[in-house]
Amino acid sequence: MQLGLVGLGRMGGNMRERLRAAGHEVVGFDRDPALSDVASLTELAEKLQAPRAVWVMVPAGVTDATIDTLAESLGDGDIVIDGGNSRFSDDAPRAERLATRGIGYLDVGVSGGVWGRQNGYGLMVGGSDEHVARLMPIFSALKPAGEFGFVHAGPVGAGHYAKMVHNGIEYGLMHAYAEGYELLTASELVTDVPGVVKAWRDGTVVQSWLLDLLDRALEADPELTELSGWTEDTGEGRWTVDEGVRLAVPLHVISAALFARFASRQDDSPAMKAVSALRQQFGGHAVHKR
Structure with missing residues (x-):
């Protein structure tokens, strides 16, 4: 053609x-x-x-x-x-x-x-x-x-609707891998985090192309020290959540992953400052000051 x-x-x-x-x-x-x-x-x-x-x-x-x-x-x-x-x-x-x-x-x-x-x-x-x-x-x-x-x-519109939902699912999958990665890095027991990710790539129920790409990123930068945590969103995740609200479909994971991207852009979260202030006020909890 x-x-x-x-x-x-x-x-x-x-x-x-x-x-x-x-x-x-x-x-x-x-x-x-x-x-x-x-x-x-x-x-x-x-x-x-x-x-x-x-x-x-x-x-x-x-x-x-x-x-x-x-x-x-x-x-x-x-x-x-x-x-x-x-x-x-x-x-x-x-x-x-x-x-x-x-x-x-x-x-x-x-x-x-x-x-x-x-x-x-x-x-x-x-x-x-x-x-x-x-x-x-x-x-x-x-x-x-x-x-x-x-x-x-x-009909017309169905292709982009399907891709919107696809990308919403992608948000959730990516964030689940990311949370697992962070927990591994925080553990006192696991000494080879990239090795664990690599082991998951074959014979496990969490193997996927996204996991392959995480392994590839860790091979290049084992502690991801060259990257910022700032994560952009291009709209599809927001549209997916909008549709969940419109159709009363609970989208717990996708919504949480979208909001996590918003949180990634805050150097010092105003909301968490307010939480810290409230804990100090009602319970006398220690606060960390700049």
């Missing part, structure tokens, strides 16, 4: 190379001329044969502006695919705007990070059966080999 690809960063650039290795023709555009195959979105559209398909891999904050600009150069029968981490509620309005021009729309949750080029990408797709079927050669090239790694999750 022929595909336009907008956004050639860590994810998009590797996707382009994986698709080309599978025999597909990819015309890429990026704001960085050193990465781009064309000079503009208009030129990208001109390089593609109708009916065209263009995959957008840009940050959520500029997705709508990028798609609206791109749509000016597309027409009836073309398809736009958003593979970024957009909020699922943005998908239906986006699809409706494109439909007025006869342009189809698919939303795709993409997982795999910087390892996707080698291992393949997990794909969660939202949209019509017709549009999904048309893009299956692209999806088949991007997904891992074998029967897993791809789902047509439902």
